[in-house]
Amino acid sequence: MFRVQTDARTAVLDVTDRVAGEVPDGVESGLCTVFVPHTTAGVTLQEAESGLLADIEQFVETFAPSDGDYRHDRIDDNADAHLRAAVLGESVSIPIRAGKLALGTWQSVLFVECDGPRTRQVEVVVTE
Helix, strand or coil, rough: CCCEEEEEECEEEHHHHHHHHCCCCCCCCEEEECCCCCCEEEEEEECCCCCHHHHHHHHHHHHHHCCCHHHHHHHCCHHHHHHHHHHCCCCEEEEECEEECCCCCCCEEEEEEEECEEEEEEEEECCC
């Protein structure tokens, strides 16, 4: 488990190295599950190129605009963040091979903040 600090309402952070650091020494093969225990943040596997990170931020903002007419906003004013996180999903699973995350050439683990700024928790579970 590790924490991330976001500094904007919507932010995309590459957490690949931090996830890789959670894989215990001696685990040669298995499965790494990354889970975000929040209803207004998500995690995805995607390329960590700066233009694409900005495109992801723009996509989630366009998908569920912050100024939308949402019923949930009557009690919490963050329905857009919940909808964004619902589309992104709360977990990803990555194979472990030869002691390392078996990500594709351009894949990175991206944490997506939808209701920041906040301090968030990212759970990493490794099974052999």
